[in-house]
Amino acid sequence: xxxxxxxxxxxxxxxxxxxxxxxxxxxxxxxxxxxxxxxxxxxxxxxxxxxxxxxxxxxxxxxxxxxxxxxxxxxxxxxxxxxxxxxxxxxxxxxxxxxxxxxxxxxxxxxxxxxxxxxxxxxxxxxxxxxxxxxxxxxxxxxxxxxxxxxxxxxxxxxxxxxxxxxxxxxxxxxxxxxxxxxxxxxxxxxxxxxxxxxxxxxxxxxxxxxxxxxxxxxxxxxxxxxxxxxxxxxxxxxxxxxxxxxxxxxxxxxxxxxxxxxxxxxxxxxxxxxxxxxxxxxxxxxxxxxxxxxxxxxxxxxxxxxxxxxxxxxxxxxxxxxxxxxxxxxxxxxxxxxxxxxxxxxxxxxxxxxxxxxxxxxxxxxxxxxxxxxxxxxxxxxxxxxxxxxxxxxxxxxxxxxxxxxxxxxxxxxxx
Ligand code: AMP
Numbered sequence: 001x002x003x004x005x006x007x008x009x010x011x012x013x014x015x016x017x018x019x020x021x022x023x024x025x026x027x028x029x030x031x032x033x034x035x036x037x038x039x040x041x042x043x044x045x046x047x048x049x050x051x052x053x054x055x056x057x058x059x060x061x062x063x064x065x066x067x068x069x070x071x072x073x074x075x076x077x078x079x080x081x082x083x084x085x086x087x088x089x090x091x092x093x094x095x096x097x098x099x100x101x102x103x104x105x106x107x108x109x110x111x112x113x114x115x116x117x118x119x120x121x122x123x124x125x126x127x128x129x130x131x132x133x134x135x136x137x138x139x140x141x142x143x144x145x146x147x148x149x150x151x152x153x154x155x156x157x158x159x160x161x162x163x164x165x166x167x168x169x170x171x172x173x174x175x176x177x178x179x180x181x182x183x184x185x186x187x188x189x190x191x192x193x194x195x196x197x198x199x200x201x202x203x204x205x206x207x208x209x210x211x212x213x214x215x216x217x218x219x220x221x222x223x224x225x226x227x228x229x230x231x232x233x234x235x236x237x238x239x240x241x242x243x244x245x246x247x248x249x250x251x252x253x254x255x256x257x258x259x260x261x262x263x264x265x266x267x268x269x270x271x272x273x274x275x276x277x278x279x280x281x282x283x284x285x286x287x288x289x290x291x292x293x294x295x296x297x298x299x300x301x302x303x304x305x306x307x308x309x310x311x312x313x314x315x316x317x318x319x320x321x322x323x324x325x326x327x328x329x330x331x332x333x334x335x336x337x338x339x340x341x342x343x344x345x346x347x348x349x350x351x352x353x354x355x356x357x358x359x360x361x362x363x364x365x366x367x368x369x370x371x372x373x374x375x376x377x378x379x380x381x382x383x384x385x386x387x388x389x390x391x392x393x394x395x396x397x398x399x400x401x402x403x404x405x406x407x408x409x410x411x412x413x414x415x416x417x
Contacts, residue, residue, distance in 0.1 A: 001183055001187070001414070001415060001416075002183065002184050002185065002186065002187040003187060003193075004042065004045060004160065004187050004188065004189060004190060004193065005045070005190075007049075007158075007187060008049055009045075009046045009049035009050065009051030009158065010049050010050035010051065010105070011050060011051070011105060012051050012052070012156075012157040012158055013051065013052045013053075013054060013100065013103060013155065013156040013157050013158070014046045014051050014052070014053055014054070014156055014157070014158040014159070014160055015054040015056060015152060015153070015155050015156035015158070015159055015160070015177075016039075016042060016043065016046070016053060016054070016055050016056070016159075016160040016161075016162055016189065017056055017057070017159075017160070017161045017162065017163045017166075017173045017174055017177075017410075018035075018039040018042075018043070018055055018056070018057050018162050018163050018189075019035050019038070019039070019057060019162075019163040019164065019165040019166060019394075019395075020035055020036060020039070020055075020057035020059065020072060020075060020079070021035065021057065021058055021059050021060065021165065022034075022035050022036060022059070022075060022078075024069075024074060024075075028069075028074040030075060030078050033078060033082070034394070035165070035394070036075070036078055036079060036082050037082060038191050038394055039055075039162050039189070039191060040082050040083065041190045041191070042160060042162045042189035042190045042191060043055065043083055043108075044083065045190065046160070047083065047085070047106055047108070050105045050106065051105060051158075052103040052104060052105055052106065052107050052108075052109075053103075053107070053108040053109065054096070054100050054103070054109050054111065054155050054156050055079070055087075055108060055109070055110045055111065056093060056110075056111040056114055056152065056173050057072060057111075057113070057114065057163065058113055058114045058115040058120065058166070058171075058173075059071075059072055059075075059113050059115070060113075060115070061115070062113060062115050062116055063115070063118075063125065064115065064116070064117060064118025064119075064120075064121070064125045065116065066116045067113075067116070070113055070115075070116075071112065071113060072089075072110060072111070072112055072113050073089050073091075073112070075110075076089050076110055079108075079110055080108075083108060085106070085107075085108060086107075086108070087108045087109075087110050088103075088107070088108065088109045088110070089109070089110050089112070090109055090110070090111045090112060091112055092112055092116075093111040093112050093113070093114050093116070093117065093152065094117055094119075094148060094151055094152075096109065096111055096155060097151075097154060097155060100155035100156065101155075111152075114171075114172070114173050117148060117172075118141065118144075119141070119144045119145045119147070119148035119149075119172055120145075120148065120171050120172045120173060121169070121171055121172075122141055122142055122144075122145035122170070122171065122172065122176075123138075123141065124137035124138050124140070124141045145171075145172050145176055146172075146176060148172045149172040149173070149176035149177040149179070149180065150177075150180055152172065152173060152177050153177050153180035153181065154180075157185060158181065158185045158186070158187075159177055159178060159180075159181045159185065159186040159187075160186075160187055160188070160189045161174060161178070161186075161187075161188055161189060161192055161410055161413070161414060162188070162189025162190065162191045162192050163189075163192070163410065164191060164192050164195040164393075164394055164395040164398055164410075165394060165395040165396075165397070165398060166395075166398070166410060167192070167195075167395060167398040167408040167409070167410030167411055168395075168397055168398040168401040168402075168406070168408050168409065168410070169409065169410065170409035170410075170413075174409065174410040174413070175409040175410050175412075175413035176413075177413075178413035178414055179413070186413075186414050187414060188411070188414055188415070191394070192410075192411070194391065195393060195394065195395060195398075195399075196411055196415075198370050198390070198391040198393060199370070199393075199399070199402045199403070201333070201368050201370065201390075201391075202333055202335045202368070202370050202403075203232065203402065203403060203405075206232065206332075206333040206368075207332035207333050207367075207368065208234055208332060208333070209234040209235060209330055209331045209332055209333075210232060210233045210234050210235070210331065210332065210333040210334075210335075211233060211234065211235040211236075211237065211327055211328060211330075211331040211333070211334050211335070212229045212232075212233045212235070212236050212237070212334075212335045212336075212337075213237040213239065213324070213328070213334070213335070213336040213337070213338075213340075213355060213359075214226060214229070214236065214237070214238055214239075214242070214337055214338055215238070215239040215240030215241075215242070215243075215337070215338030215339050215340040215341075215352070215355075215376070216240050216241065216242060216337070216338030216339060216373070216375060217240065217241040217242065217258060217338075218241065218242055218258075218260060219242045219245045219246075219260055219263040219266065219267060220260055220263055222242065222337070222338065222400075223263070223266055223270075224404040224405075225337070225400060225403050225404050226238070226270055227270070227273070228403065228404050228405040229335075229403065230270070230273050230274060230277055230279055231277065233279055233335075234279065234280060234331075235279070235280045235282060235327045235331065236274060236279050236280070236281050236282070237282045237324050237327060237328075238281065238282070238283050238284075239283075239284055239316055239320070239324070239338075239339075239340030239341070239351070239355075240338055240339055240340045240341060241257070241258035241259075241313075241342075242258075242338075243283055243284050243304070243313070244257040244258055244259040244304075244313055245259045245260050245261075245263050245264060245267050246267045246270070246271065246283055247283065247284075247304050247305060248261075248264060249264035249265070249267040249268050249271075250268070250271070250305075251305075252304065252305035252306070252307075253305065253306050253307060254304075254307050254313065255289065255307035255308050255309050255310065255311045255312055255313075256307075256309070256310060256311060256312040257287075257289075257307055257311075257312040257313040258312065258313075280327070282323060282324060282327060283304070284304050284313075284316055284317070284320040284340075285303075285304060285317070285319050285320050285323065286301055286302060286303055286304055286317035286319045286320060287301070287302060287304045287307065287313035287314070287315070287316065287317055287320070288300075288301050288313070288314055288315040288316070288317055288341070288348065288350075288351070289301070289302050289307055289308075289311040289312060289313050289314060290311065290312055290314045290348070291310055291311055292312075293312065293314075293342075294345070295345035295346055295347050295348070296347070297314075297347075299314075299347065301317045301318075304320075314341055314342045314345070314348040315340070315341030315342065315343075315348040315349070315350060315351045315352075316340045316341055316350075316351030316352075316354075316355075317351075320351070321351060321354050321355075324355065324358065325354070325358050328355070328358040328359060328361075328362050329358060329361060329362050329365070331362055331367050332366070332367050332368070333367060333368050333369075334359055334362055334363075334367055334368070334369040334370070335369075335370050335372075335403065336355065336359055336369065336370070336371045336372075336376050336389075337371075337372055337373035337376050337399075337400070337403070338373055338375060338376055339351075339352040339355075339375050339376060339379050340352050340355055343375075343378075343379050343382070349382070352379045352383075353379075353382075353383045355379075356379055356380050356383045356385045357383070357385065359371065359380075359385075359389055360385045360388035360389055363388060363389050363390055364388065367390075368390045369389040369390045369391070370389075370390060370391050370393065371386075371389050371391070371392045371393065372392070372393030372395075372396070372399035372400075372403075373393070373396050373399060373400060377392055377393070377394075377396075380392060398410075
């Protein structure tokens with residue numbers, strides 16, 4: 001399998017799938033260019049070698065239709081600034097052959113939003129799943145997806161995938177295209193390599209004790225993650241809004257705290273499975289409760305099994321944090337996904353900030369730590385600790401699917417599985 005750092009792109013054209021799905025304001029200006037900066041090392045490596053670049057990405061959810069608000073033409077100048085070289089633009093990703101053919105070493109062509117073509121996602125449009133013709137439409141779209149991928153592949157000699165954020169999708173540009181390149185001419189980009197290594201460090205090669213900290217709002221969105229982790233971790237800390245479902249399932253009184261009644265049986269299954277597998281499941285013991293969902297709400301620390309009516313658990317208490325601190329500082333591998341409180345409110349951000357500090361401290365003491373999933377990334381950034389953990393993942397959905405134990409199509413298309 002080709003490795004980007006061992007590959008010489010001199011005289012070759014590389015088509016690179018990046019994640020330039022950057023947020024824009026109403027004026028079409030980029031409000032956060034992290035994703036563009038994330039792709040720069042891969043793109044520069046190719047240009048510095050003397051290769052030519054065809055860069056492709058999606059933006060937003062145009063659902064297979066042209067939508068000027070999601071045109072990548074809006075970010076051409078930002079990409080040019082990041083690469084410190086001019087960037088040409090191809091108005092139609094499916095009709096860029098002549099522009100690609102004309103590219104010289106060191107030149108860059110950015111393709112229009114791939115998702116303007118329904119073939120990119122490969123889902124039939126304008127037909128519901130219960131329609132008797134749906135299966136036929138799906139089959140036809142899959143065939144068109146292969147053709148679209150073939151067209152994209154025809155622009156270049158080499159395919160590089162550096163879009164971790166869409167690695168969990170089997171789209172034309174993220175996976176199908178890889179079939180049109182032999183093993184020596186397809187590879188992961190530098191950002192993808194880092195993400196895959198980070199995930200392997202926790203999911204395949206973890207040093208023990210291995211602790212997962214899972215927080216956030218809902219059990220439903222993280223149940224598969226929790227179940228898969230039960231076979232791998234020594235300690236499982238469950239905090240944040242999802243913890244109250246576990247408490248209620250055990251007969252606790254949680255007042256007005258966030259919870260999902262239909263997931264109580266699953267919560268009990270998790271508790272039983274943890275016991276059976278010898279996993280130390282650590283739930284919150286007391287909580288900082290509020291009398292309304294507001295930063296300025298009245299606050300009191302209460303036993304998590306006895307939250308008064310009219311009050312809701314909003315942040316981890318000192319007692320819970322003391323327990324979790326010991327566990328985290330004792331760990332050799334740490335995976336953190338999801339805040340342990342409503343950290344967007346200053347008065348309920350303390351617990352999440354403390355967790356970030358413990359993870360940073362454990363990392364300083366030699367543990368390997370991976371932080372991933374939108375809100376925990378926002379949390380380590382908020383507390384200025386992003387550079388004090390081993391790795392901060394950029395792909396929320398892809399990272400969650402990887403820790404659910406699923407194969408990522410974008411990775412498998414290159415590395416095989
Ligand atoms: P998730 O996207 O599932 O990781 O959830 C992140 C969200 O969970 C954040 O917006 C937090 O404010 C929220 N959250 C964490 N703890 C609580 C809680 N105790 N009550 C309500 N929401 C919470």
